[in-house]
Amino acid sequence: MNTKKIAIMGFGTVGGGAYDILVENREYIKNTRGVDIEVARILDRSEEALSARNADAALFCPSADALAADPDIDLVIETMGGVEPARSFIIKMLKAGKSVVTANKELLAKHWSELEPIAEKNGAGLYFEASCVGGVPIIRALESSFQGDRINTVYGIINGTTNYILSKMSAEGCEYSAALKQAQALGYAEADPTADVEGYDAAYKLSVLGSLAFRTYVPYETVFREGISGITADDIRNARDLGYVIKLLAIGKRDGNKLEARVHPVFVPETHPLASVSDAFNAVYLNGDFVGDLMFYGAGAGAHPTGSAIVSDAITALTEAPKYRRFVADGKLEAGISLVGNFESGYYICVTVDDRVGVLSRISTVLSDNGVSIKAATQRSGREDGTATVVFLTHRANERSVMSALETIGKLASVRRIDSTVRVL
């Protein structure tokens, strides 16, 4: 059996995780998959990155050019993260005809349409199972399974940090800031948590997953995005009282040439399979026209789950011919496809009002005037400061109608403030 030599660029947590698997299961992979994979070079800033993870210092390679020029290297794993220099390095490797396995969702969301044609032109493969939902093989499934189906909807809990924070708030009744601190202490959230909590990370992944599911490019910039930092302990409690849990969902829908792509907090009915996806776990829930509903569940991040996806991609790259995704096209929304901004949803609305007769009725009238129909309303009165909290759950309504109604409601004399608005699945 030929030994295939590969390289790893970026030897941090995820790169180290892939390395562990390739070393520990090398014989197993050889026996079961018929390919012997040797990690021959590791690119990082310094040799210390290698010794920190018990890799032989002799594997150290300081230069992407040297790597690209090495004819012995069949494949390169990119686990550096971020756009540059990952982008330039990957392009060098592809141009040298080396297949690339990457875990880099940000790069993919921003430069996929640049990378895909370079890969195809040079006969190299581009693989990125590890970029979305860790070890869960959702990319592979979207490319190679239910191929005869039109996928109608994709619902994803695809960011572990926000799912951990929301699960913590739900389990302990704490506020967002306290849950965020716990997530940071455990390494689930970064010191600057913006990319996760404001939904950027989920939007990157939705761009990738949505494109594969709908077989049309979903540019990252078209994804509507709203984070979880505005969710309060009261919202979580109100959700539970109404039979829901709050999740940050990535939602993709395709109906003919109409496309929806959005990331925002959602009230998920507690009986829905997504409701029980807790802590740092991830899940993707799909509906296809013939296959019906499917869910894929697992660890969304972590050195070994993500490393597992990388290693599986590497084995595929070394044993199968590459395939290309021509629908990624020129990085724009396909001609004829229109993005639905004024989507439909149910809404949860929480308002603090003066505790006086007639307030509930005035708000209801505004909602009704905007074509928003109320499904349930409750009022909690009797506070010392003379205010009451009103909670509405609406039937499905247009986003713009609801926003317009809220603008009017916010100006009513008896309304102190609109506390929260969360969409309902």
Add this chain to the structure above:
Amino acid sequence: MNTKKIAIMGFGTVGGGAYDILVENREYIKNTRGVDIEVARILDRSEEALSARNADAALFCPSADALAADPDIDLVIETMGGVEPARSFIIKMLKAGKSVVTANKELLAKHWSELEPIAEKNGAGLYFEASCVGGVPIIRALESSFQGDRINTVYGIINGTTNYILSKMSAEGCEYSAALKQAQALGYAEADPTADVEGYDAAYKLSVLGSLAFRTYVPYETVFREGISGITADDIRNARDLGYVIKLLAIGKRDGNKLEARVHPVFVPETHPLASVSDAFNAVYLNGDFVGDLMFYGAGAGAHPTGSAIVSDAITALTEAPKYRRFVADGKLEAGISLVGNFESGYYICVTVDDRVGVLSRISTVLSDNGVSIKAATQRSGREDGTATVVFLTHRANERSVMSALETIGKLASVRRIDSTVRVL
């Protein structure tokens, strides 16, 4: 683009489901997957089968020999079910170099090791995503994803009929016989429900899934099997009181050269992701050494979900080179692999006893003498007939120790009968 002509053998529910998709989504498949598939011949007993499903009578083909001899047919879908004549027909097609897509788990469980080498010898592909868990792409995942992982455990709710019956018993508090009647009325259970309720169907599928997961052949005959017909409404209630739901699970475990393969009812903790898989839905829960826990969920049966898996396999067969599973070998357990009969599990035991002082203590002593440690015990007394019900939950213990203890307990003077024994996950 070349048009690929294919045939369907067996035009019942599942064959008709695949046909619907191939006709309705033909253009979509052509545009997105680059292959134009035409159903050119349909084999069944009579032309009526075709007209009943709006297929052109001109497609009717009465003879497998004629089909095998037709050089225009690239691929054959087998949706006849049962062992014969499906087995002989598939062998004819493979020998003629035609790839075969089958939904036939019984045939596969009983004759896989015969079919696989015939396929390989003739350069034809053998595909069977539809044989297990309907539209859920678990076969594809086990073959092409987490390839660098050793799979340690497979837990599957892989029989829709029994899951429907157990869900119904749980939701309505009814007995097994009433739930079975409802399942039969809805078409979820057959007039003779043996294959489903006694666990044969799940055992067929575990043989297939376990072989792929563990990369070693798990012969159907080695699967320990126990059905759900002994589960009572009391068991379901007792399970709920203890925080469990009862599911028929297919369990596969591999630890080095030790293998477990068993199908039986199980107490599943209500917080486990498998606990919320209800009605006719199916799920497979896996653990890999690096990828960790994964779950795949979806419709386990039905014309269109199963048809979806068939169509996806057909597209794969027509666009990729076939791969062969050499570990299926000679249809026997691989040399060196040993099957663990005396597996470990927790146990739920329900016993009817004379309502007298000291009975609980006597049973506890027998369990203890057999090395079975009690986790929880409750006694419900005060019946008019002078009996009481005692429920035990044990810590993990050897199957044989528990069975030996039960034999002794059954002979105790104060024990009227052992009502139920169910293993605990």
